[in-house]
Amino acid sequence: MVKWNIKNLCLVLLTLMCVNANAELLVEITEGVDQPTNIAVVPFGWNSDSPLVEDISAIIANDLSRSGMFKLMSKENMLSSPATQDQIFFRDWRISGNDFMLIGSMKPTGAGLIATVELFDILTEKKIWSQTIESSNNDLRDIAHYIADEVFQKITGIRGAFSTKVVYVTVEGLGAARKYRLQMADADGARPRTILSSNEPILSPTWSRDGKKLAYVSFETTKPSIYIQHLATGKRQKIQSFKGINGAPAWDPSGNRLALVLSKDGNPEIYILDLTSGNLQRLTRHFGIDTEPTWSADGQSILFTSDRAGKPQIYRVEIASGAITRLTYKGNYNSRGRITQDGRFLTMVHRDENGFHIAVQDLTTDRLDILTNSRDDESPTIAPNGVVVMYATKKNGKGVLAGVSLDGKIKFTMPNASGDVREPAWSPFLD
Amino acid sequence: MSYILPVIFAVALHAMLAFSFLYTQFMQLQQSRQMPRHIQAQMYDIKALSTATKKAETKAKDVELAPEKTPPKSDEVEKVVEEKKPDNQQLKDQQAALQEQQKQREVEKEKKALERKKEQDKLKDELAKKEADAKKQQEIESKRKLAAKDKAEREKAEQEKQRKAEQAKKEQQKLAAQKKAEQDKKRKEEQAAKKKAADKKRQLAEKARLKALEKQMAEEEQFAAEQIAKEMASGVDGYIKRMLKGNFHIPTTARNGINAMVRIKLLPSGRVVAVELIQSSGNAAFDRAAEQAVWRTESFPKVADIARTSPAYFNRELRTFKMSFKPEELRW
Numbered sequence: 050m051v052k053w054n055i056k057n058l059c060l061v062l063l064t065l066m067c068v069n070a071n072a073e074l075l076v077e078i079t080e081g082v083d084q085p086t087n088i089a090v091v092p093f094g095w096n097s098d099s100p101l102v103e104d105i106s107a108i109i110a111n112d113l114s115r116s117g118m119f120k121l122m123s124k125e126n127m128l129s130s131p132a133t134q135d136q137i138f139f140r141d142w143r144i145s146g147n148d149f150m151l152i153g154s155m156k157p158t159g160a161g162l163i164a165t166v167e168l169f170d171i172l173t174e175k176k177i178w179s180q181t182i183e184s185s186n187n188d189l190r191d192i193a194h195y196i197a198d199e200v201f202q203k204i205t206g207i208r209g210a211f212s213t214k215v216v217y218v219t220v221e222g223l224g225a226a227r228k229y230r231l232q233m234a235d236a237d238g239a240r241p242r243t244i245l246s247s248n249e250p251i252l253s254p255t256w257s258r259d260g261k262k263l264a265y266v267s268f269e270t271t272k273p274s275i276y277i278q279h280l281a282t283g284k285r286q287k288i289q290s291f292k293g294i295n296g297a298p299a300w301d302p303s304g305n306r307l308a309l310v311l312s313k314d315g316n317p318e319i320y321i322l323d324l325t326s327g328n329l330q331r332l333t334r335h336f337g338i339d340t341e342p343t344w345s346a347d348g349q350s351i352l353f354t355s356d357r358a359g360k361p362q363i364y365r366v367e368i369a370s371g372a373i374t375r376l377t378y379k380g381n382y383n384s385r386g387r388i389t390q391d392g393r394f395l396t397m398v399h400r401d402e403n404g405f406h407i408a409v410q411d412l413t414t415d416r417l418d419i420l421t422n423s424r425d426d427e428s429p430t431i432a433p434n435g436v437v438v439m440y441a442t443k444k445n446g447k448g449v450l451a452g453v454s455l456d457g458k459i460k461f462t463m464p465n466a467s468g469d470v471r472e473p474a475w476s477p478f479l480d
Numbered sequence: 481m482s483y484i485l486p487v488i489f490a491v492a493l494h495a496m497l498a499f500s501f502l503y504t505q506f507m508q509l510q511q512s513r514q515m516p517r518h519i520q521a522q523m524y525d526i527k528a529l530s531t532a533t534k535k536a537e538t539k540a541k542d543v544e545l546a547p548e549k550t551p552p553k554s555d556e557v558e559k560v561v562e563e564k565k566p567d568n569q570q571l572k573d574q575q576a577a578l579q580e581q582q583k584q585r586e587v588e589k590e591k592k593a594l595e596r597k598k599e600q601d602k603l604k605d606e607l608a609k610k611e612a613d614a615k616k617q618q619e620i621e622s623k624r625k626l627a628a629k630d631k632a633e634r635e636k637a638e639q640e641k642q643r644k645a646e647q648a649k650k651e652q653q654k655l656a657a658q659k660k661a662e663q664d665k666k667r668k669e670e671q672a673a674k675k676k677a678a679d680k681k682r683q684l685a686e687k688a689r690l691k692a693l694e695k696q697m698a699e700e701e702q703f704a705a706e707q708i709a710k711e712m713a714s715g716v717d718g719y720i721k722r723m724l725k726g727n728f729h730i731p732t733t734a735r736n737g738i739n740a741m742v743r744i745k746l747l748p749s750g751r752v753v754a755v756e757l758i759q760s761s762g763n764a765a766f767d768r769a770a771e772q773a774v775w776r777t778e779s780f781p782k783v784a785d786i787a788r789t790s791p792a793y794f795n796r797e798l799r800t801f802k803m804s805f806k807p808e809e810l811r812w
Contacts, residue, residue, distance in 0.1 A: 206764025
């Protein structure tokens, strides 16, 4: 009897559980809104009378904002400026529509300063991240970018690229006074410094994957030649030159080879130059122009622009087999392809009836999205985390650098550098 | 065992007391034996003096003295008296009279002596008797004492025994009383319990009946409420979707086919109390966006309405449920 009871009970329970499990309501949320994450970067407390040379919280806010993934609460709208957790009234911050908030305080030390930052999830009122950073006084921007990287990673799960660099070419002056400069700046355009200046054109700067070297084309000898420059030492090295065009260098992932365009055999073709052995490997054979090579992330193939179909389109060539596939079909002009590290997205210059724009193509679906509506956009370069595309464009007749998030939601213009700015190249992660 | 020594001491003490008593008695006896002779002698002399002539007063005095000392002296007096006899008839008469007197006196004396002896014997007897009596008395006394002692002891023992017996009895009585009380109590308790049980049973039965009735009513009510709640909940799915839509901020890194599942817990007030990620999308930002969409929504008033209508339905269907976040028509 008892046994039967237990058995029965078990059965009933089991049945109930099954019923429950089956019956649990499942609501499918298929719609949402494209809205960036709302975050408040509260101005950091500074425990000293001497003013800081940089506004760290403003730099962080700018970084996050430029990723296109965050919407920053303006400082003016903040009701309070908590510097520690116990000073936070989460309700207030929640009402003001924020999802996250970053607070911090800094105090000077003998050599520099100590910054303590804390990141909170306002909706759950939980601390997500906190860190105390010790630093010397003259690298406040490095601290700011570092914090922005951390916050970005903690919230999006994607590695932040705010501590990376960008190189670009500026052109100043007219006629004989014309000056070309190869410059390097923070990813936000701040702290530019000149790496090379020349009276002759400088073109196509490109980073080695380790971030230690640059390759570029310089006309300093009046003929285009490819140079490799070591950033740490400033040491330059001209690589083997060929007749005709020597252009558009691109470093392979290993750093041992350069893809480049040579016209030594008649018309521009894609070659691979082994930097240690000096061996040259020809990849393309076509009467059309093949140019602007770029390596895929795995180093197995090279993407390039070719007008072999009449109009410039982007193709992929398998290095091992030499097999070529056309990647772009939409529009009659697609050039200067750059591919994200995950190999999924291809950015390019796309021309439509309104001019040249930056576009992105999902290589899995071949969907093409035009990201910019300006008309003279060129030279897209993708942040190493694939979040933002930087490109050169014209503003009031002057070449400037601008950026657009890969989803096109946010666009920004880099701070004005002197002269025309062109051909940006985003560095890899610099560890 | 410990009583032996005191008993010995007591016996010794008694013995000593008895001895001292006997001794003093004996001494008294010796004294009393001498005393009556003096008294007799005096008595005798006074009588002799009163009966004797004034002439013989001196002699009588001698006589008086004589018997006082020794009997031979009285013999001397007789001799003297006999020597005087031949003096005269008168004298003779006198002598005869004297003799008679003397004889008489002698008889008397004898008589007296006899008497005295008798008396003495009697005294002796008496003394002996007394002594014997005393002895007897003493014996009796000692016996009595012993007996008394014995008796006392016996009594004491008896008393003790009695006391013990009484105590035992008392205890027994007490125990018995206790036992009885306990039994009574137990019985009473049993009775009370029985009564209580019976009452309870009755009450329970009544309660059960009422409960069953109530249950039936409640079930009917609940069923009705649940029917209403069910109807109310028929669109809850869409309602929740609509509530979530504006709060689900899809991160740009979300790709088509992405899917995260969370389980949420609501209070009957419709308020969100827990959000648990039960299936990650592999994209941290997307997972967080899903959780935050629920937190941002905060509460579902319509669910609160349903909970008010039928708590059972709420508990079963809507207290916890799952949400699957799979945005459609993403760019990529």
